Structures are given as C-alpha cells and as structure tokens.
Amino acid sequence: MNRPTIVFVFSREGTDTSTRYGGFARRLVKSGNFPEADVKTVALENLIYHVSYDKTSVIDARTGFDLGDAQFVYLKSWSGLADEAVALAHYLFAKGVPFADMLAHGRGQSKLVTLFKQWAAGNRVPQTLYCHNQEIIFETRAIDLLGERFIMKDVYGTKGQNNYLVTVDEAKQILEEEKNEDINYLFQSYIPNDGDYRVGVYGGVSKFVLKRVSDQLSHLNNISAGGRGELLATEDAPERLLNLAKRAAAASELQFAGVDIIQDKHTKKWYILEVNQGSQIVTGAYASVNSTLFNDGLRLLMRQNMKRRRSKPRKIIGRRAIAILPELNIESVVAKIDTGAYSSTLHAENIHIEKSGVVEELVFDIVPGEFIQTKSGKAETHRVRDFYTQKVRSSNGHIQVRYTIKTKISLDNIRFMASITLSDRSAMGYPLLIGRKLLRSRFIVNVELNEQNEIDWKY
Known part of the structure; x- marks a missing residue:
C-alpha cells in the first residue's frame, strides 16, 4: 500500500x-x-x-x-x-x-x-x-x-x-x-477556425451573438484587432453555441458575461476561449443592440430576485451526526445520515399498541447503548397517542408497515418537529437513521465529516 x-x-x-x-x-x-x-x-x-x-x-x-x-x-x-x-x-x-x-x-x-x-x-x-x-x-x-x-x-x-x-x-x-x-x-x-463568437449572456440567458472573423493579416478575430463582426439573431445561432455560453457563464459564476467561443473547422468541436465579466456592453460593435439586450437581462434578473424568498443558509453535516430527542428523554444518539433513504427511523424495542377504552396508545421502549444515551441512563418506556402507520420500503425492496410519531429533534443545534418511524435497528450500525425528507431544506451533507464535524477520511 x-x-x-x-x-x-x-x-x-x-x-x-x-x-x-x-x-x-x-x-x-x-x-x-x-x-x-x-x-x-x-x-x-x-x-x-x-x-x-x-x-x-x-x-x-x-x-x-x-x-x-x-x-x-x-x-x-x-x-x-x-x-x-x-x-x-x-x-x-x-x-x-x-x-x-x-x-x-x-x-x-x-x-x-x-x-x-x-x-x-x-x-x-x-x-x-x-x-x-x-x-x-x-x-x-x-x-x-x-x-x-x-x-x-x-x-x-x-x-x-x-x-x-x-x-x-x-x-x-x-x-x-x-x-x-x-x-x-x-x-x-491553436484552434484552426473560420472565426469565433462573442455571446452575451445576460441574466443567465444567451441574448447577444456576434460572429467575428479576422482580416486574414492576423490570427485574431477580435474587432479591436482589425476583425469584422456580424450580428446574429439568437434563433439563427447554433443551439449548441447558446447552451455552451450559458454553461460557461454559470461555471464562472457570472450572471452577465461575454463568452468567447470558437469551433475547430476540421473536427467541428467547440471550445471556450474566455469568459469575461459583462465585457463591451456599451462600447464596441453593435453597442446599442447589446445594451438593449443587457437591459432586458437586467430587468429579468431583478424580477427573479424580487420573487425569490429569502432563505437561511443550510448547515453542513457529515455522514454521521449527534441528535437529541428531548420529548423521548434521549440525551444523545448517533445518527447515520442517508440521503438514499426517504424516511427517518429510530431504534425502539417492544413496539406494540395498547387500548385504554376507545383510545389507542403506541407503547415502545428506548434502551440506552453504545450510541444512544437516555437522561436516566436506564431503559425508558414511552406512550404516545399521536401516531400513524406508513409503508416503508427497505434497501432490499421489502415493504414494511411501521408506526410513525412526531417529536422534537435537535440536530447540529437546529431544533424542529420531525416525523420518525419506529423499528428494530439492533442489527444496524446506528440506532437512528436520518433520511432526505428530514434533511431537505435544512442541511447539506459532506460525507468527509464525522459526527464531530471533523474530517474523517482514511487512506
């Protein structure tokens, strides 16, 4: 090794x-x-x-x-x-x-x-x-x-x-x-060519297309270097060109960009030459057309930003995390983070229904162990009236009917209500599994991190 x-x-x-x-x-x-x-x-x-x-x-x-x-x-x-x-x-x-x-x-x-x-x-x-x-x-x-x-x-x-x-x-x-x-x-x-393209991407949309051809005295197609330019309508431009310009601007994290693209005249392959930040909008060839299209993109982006809801930045957690379930007196439990699973599941024992008159109660035990600690340090029995059943498909494709409860959970200092199914996870590595339904809009998973938010990679 x-x-x-x-x-x-x-x-x-x-x-x-x-x-x-x-x-x-x-x-x-x-x-x-x-x-x-x-x-x-x-x-x-x-x-x-x-x-x-x-x-x-x-x-x-x-x-x-x-x-x-x-x-x-x-x-x-x-x-x-x-x-x-x-x-x-x-x-x-x-x-x-x-x-x-x-x-x-x-x-x-x-x-x-x-x-x-x-x-x-x-x-x-x-x-x-x-x-x-x-x-x-x-x-x-x-x-x-x-x-x-x-x-x-x-x-x-x-x-x-x-x-x-x-x-x-x-x-x-x-x-x-x-x-x-x-x-x-x-x-x-050097890319042999019959000219190149400057594509103005404004508000994330390819709007301005200028084909540039050299004067044959230089390898440069730039108009500033003596080349000539031809304005193309976007509907007449190659779709591959427009899509590539959008991707190039996004890769450079620019909402307003001048993207220079060239096509090899022999292989017909397209290449990104440069991506410039809003280059030559009010100067250069066809400046009046270019600035009008730029204004259209600016208005589009303004409308999008005004409609967009403000959201808090998502926290980053690792492939394991430590959770607290205060209503179940669980002081600490190591959870496996699994974006491939939809639901979240907690290990419980002796899960059954008891009736008190016409009222049904879901009864289950939480038993402390290596990866789960209760406040009392002992096994605790819980009775819940607010529960329901749901079908859950396991990793091997089998469908199980599980009881689901709603309870407060604190994960990486974020507390919220969560729906968690109960199941016997004694054969699994960790007593709590967190699925993507709970993660969505709250967390981003970095698989290099452990439950202490430390990088835990092996050679």
Whole structure:
C-alpha cells in the first residue's frame, strides 16, 4: 500500500531550512507529526498547469509530482500569486483532494482561473500550459505538447493585446524582449477556425451573438484587432453555441458575461476561449443592440430576485451526526445520515399498541447503548397517542408497515418537529437513521465529516 502524500504549498521557492519554505514541514515532521505519510513542499511559481478537456494536471516541476495525487494539500502562503493558488484550489476541488484553506477556492481574475473553472464544469477548453516561471515550460519540453505553432497570450490581457501565434523560437524571443516587463503568458494550442463568437449572456440567458472573423493579416478575430463582426439573431445561432455560453457563464459564476467561443473547422468541436465579466456592453460593435439586450437581462434578473424568498443558509453535516430527542428523554444518539433513504427511523424495542377504552396508545421502549444515551441512563418506556402507520420500503425492496410519531429533534443545534418511524435497528450500525425528507431544506451533507464535524477520511 502506497504511503499517503501531504503537500505544503508556498508562493516562492526557498531553502529546505527556511520556515517560509521547506523548514516549515521539516519542523512538523521533527516533532513527530505525519509518521505514516510522505511530506512534500512545493512553490506555486514552479507549478506547471496543464489543462485540457481530456487530461488536466498541476505538476511540481522540481519533483514531477502531480498535486492531484496528494491525500491533503495545505496552501500555507500564496502572497503575490493569488490566481495561481485559486487555479490550484479549483483543480484540487474537482479532483476530490482535501485542502486548506477554502479561502483559496475563490473567484480569481486571470484567464488561468477561468480555464480551470471551465474544465471543472466539464466544458471543453483549448489545451493550455502555464507556469509563473515561464522558462520552466521550455526547460521541461512541456511546450512540445502544443505543436509547431501555438498561441501565446497575456494571462491578464484584453482586446487581443499581447496575443501571438508563434513557434518555440519566436516565443523565447518575445520573452527575452519583454523580460523586464511584468507579463506572464499562457501557452495554448491553436484552434484552426473560420472565426469565433462573442455571446452575451445576460441574466443567465444567451441574448447577444456576434460572429467575428479576422482580416486574414492576423490570427485574431477580435474587432479591436482589425476583425469584422456580424450580428446574429439568437434563433439563427447554433443551439449548441447558446447552451455552451450559458454553461460557461454559470461555471464562472457570472450572471452577465461575454463568452468567447470558437469551433475547430476540421473536427467541428467547440471550445471556450474566455469568459469575461459583462465585457463591451456599451462600447464596441453593435453597442446599442447589446445594451438593449443587457437591459432586458437586467430587468429579468431583478424580477427573479424580487420573487425569490429569502432563505437561511443550510448547515453542513457529515455522514454521521449527534441528535437529541428531548420529548423521548434521549440525551444523545448517533445518527447515520442517508440521503438514499426517504424516511427517518429510530431504534425502539417492544413496539406494540395498547387500548385504554376507545383510545389507542403506541407503547415502545428506548434502551440506552453504545450510541444512544437516555437522561436516566436506564431503559425508558414511552406512550404516545399521536401516531400513524406508513409503508416503508427497505434497501432490499421489502415493504414494511411501521408506526410513525412526531417529536422534537435537535440536530447540529437546529431544533424542529420531525416525523420518525419506529423499528428494530439492533442489527444496524446506528440506532437512528436520518433520511432526505428530514434533511431537505435544512442541511447539506459532506460525507468527509464525522459526527464531530471533523474530517474523517482514511487512506
């Protein structure tokens, strides 16, 4: 069995003894921490970000280790390289790798972050390479993945500025000429095309479609770079294009977005190039039409927000939780959280009906045990008149008729009335099962958490 790997991430590479780099983890290990794990320290500036629809990775150039193979990643410091940290966090989140701090899983501003958000959402993007220390891309020969000629563009560029179609030698020459300028580049496969599309997504709806074609003197289709534009009615635009633009805007968490999409003229596959925040609404080609459609989207979103009921944020609980049932004198009971089950069920014994005249009472015993504690510490008999029967289908498909009671329950400090069926769960792991009917609109389940709301994952 392979040893798990824990990775500590810093902005810049330092020495193995500096507490701002390798010395941090070394001191933790020296104190007896992580005896069962391999510990690595990496620098954001040395990470090679490779994103494509088929294969995506974030690899430490110094060791060749893919951070997607780690069991835990701690982003200790990302000062000065915030977008590199955000892109890494989105990669780890999509790969299911636990990491801290979640603050890094933010929005970001660069094209690098946009690409990783789109990849994580399942949208196709051009094969792209990035490393803050740009010479690493060439030293490791990673650039060979992109073919003889490829796109080289400023990770923060706009309107086609600092955007080139180059060979390896031409790229190196540009980097040499601009070595004193604060520009970092993405390196991206060139998509052969007959133009691209700018789609305005306003209020979550694709409303504005502009087809852009280059002037044949440049690889750029941008109108600001000399290209020409043709306004398309949405009903004349490919449905695939409109749907992809909506998905791209949603993946970037933008209600108002300018989405740039290109189609490979040979394979006919669509690619997301960029997703911009409400770009060129009152400027650029067809600005009057664009601003009118933007206003329509704004009014739509305003109406939706006004209609939407305010709701409290849902709490996060784990795959197990501790509950209190005060009316049944249950001081503490460990509950299994099961979103596959509809109803909630409590273990009870000696369940039967007794009649007192014409009144029926449901009688049952609650017996304390390893996972359930009563206030008295002893078995208690309860009599309930407010009950009913319901049919419950078990996991093996059998239908049972169970008695159901209504009682107060406190789960993760939220108290409410709940309908709970009674059954003999002595053969089950936990005396209380919480199903999705009780969870709905109250809780979100994180299966990595235990009943103490602690991460409880195993190698």
